[in-house]
Amino acid sequence: MSNSTQINNLNLFKENTVSSHDGTTIGYRSVGKGPGILIIHGALSDSEDYTQLANNLAQYFSVHIMDRRGRGMSGAQGKNYGINKELEDVQAVRNETNANFIVGHSYGGLVALEVARQERTVEKLALYEPGVFIDPQQWQWLSDYEVAIKRKDYREAFAHFVRGIGHTPQLTKLPKWYVKFILKIMIRGQHWDKKVSMLPENLNEHREVQRLSGTYGNYRSLEVDTLLMVGGKSSPFLKQMIQELGRTISECRTLTIPNTDHFGLDNDHCPKDVASHLRSFFAYE
Numbered sequence: 001m002s003n004s005t006q007i008n009n010l011n012l013f014k015e016n017t018v019s020s021h022d023g024t025t026i027g028y029r030s031v032g033k034g035p036g037i038l039i040i041h042g043a044l045s046d047s048e049d050y051t052q053l054a055n056n057l058a059q060y061f062s063v064h065i066m067d068r069r070g071r072g073m074s075g076a077q078g079k080n081y082g083i084n085k086e087l088e089d090v091q092a093v094r095n096e097t098n099a100n101f102i103v104g105h106s107y108g109g110l111v112a113l114e115v116a117r118q119e120r121t122v123e124k125l126a127l128y129e130p131g132v133f134i135d136p137q138q139w140q141w142l143s144d145y146e147v148a149i150k151r152k153d154y155r156e157a158f159a160h161f162v163r164g165i166g167h168t169p170q171l172t173k174l175p176k177w178y179v180k181f182i183l184k185i186m187i188r189g190q191h192w193d194k195k196v197s198m199l200p201e202n203l204n205e206h207r208e209v210q211r212l213s214g215t216y217g218n219y220r221s222l223e224v225d226t227l228l229m230v231g232g233k234s235s236p237f238l239k240q241m242i243q244e245l246g247r248t249i250s251e252c253r254t255l256t257i258p259n260t261d262h263f264g265l266d267n268d269h270c271p272k273d274v275a276s277h278l279r280s281f282f283a284y285e
Contacts, residue, residue: 021088027073028066032058036099039065042106043202046072052267056275064097070201083208086111105265107131126227133213154196167262169235226252227281231260
């Protein structure tokens with residue numbers, strides 16, 4: 001998406017803020033009319049990255065994209081950051097918007113699952129590759145990532161993350177120096193500046209992913225109608241995770257979106273196909 005198109009998209013949105021339980025300002029963008037949908041974004045992204053998806057839903061829904069704490073219009077994560085802070089932030093936005101439909105992507109999907117597990121007022125839950133780890137993983141990369149962040153070697157940190165998290169299978173087994181070189185060519189300029197600004201928050205968030213690794217059995221208690229989506233080009237471990245979650249959550253259906261990968265909801269991937277499935281799931285054919 002060009003910068004001019006992005007600016008035009010943003011002009012369609014109303015910007016709002018609300019105070020979370022601990023006083024942190026949480027910002028969100030709203031567009032459309034109808035039943036409320038709240039979009040919860042992933043780790044290295046913010047509300048601006050999901051405006052195209054929101055616009056594709058806005059004909060039938062009031063769509064709200066929150067900036068999770070630590071980016072965009074929202075305040076800092078804070079010293080006592082944990083996923084419970086995220087749950088308080090989501091609830092503060094839901095109290096203002098009356099959004100009882102939730103869409104969660106990646107780490108935002110993990111947040112959405114925890115919200116639905118603890119808050120029974122969620123009516124429908126759509127998740128695109130939520131940040132759930134079924135089996136114990138090798139988390140050495142997270143320690144290496146933290147060391148690089150402390151040295152302010154952000155290219156090094158980003159390479160550790162991309163190789164370690166495994167969302168891009170073709171990069172996972174390549175030597176780190178080569179991954180670092182490829183990523184430097186692929187991600188630069190304003191796009192890179194935005195990633196850099198979120199790398200410390202990404203560390204804290206993936207500590208929470210590590211802490212919750214293997215606890216997916218908790219989601220057997222979910223009673224909400226749930227849609228689990230995975231990209232056809234996504235890694236085998238993400239597809240396996242979706243299958244296992246599908247067996248765990250009682251009221252659940254799974255859906256593979258062809259020709260998309262882990263980033264299938266953001267603006268760069270033109271998520272029209274995803275939006276059509278979401279419209280159907282949220283009761284508009």
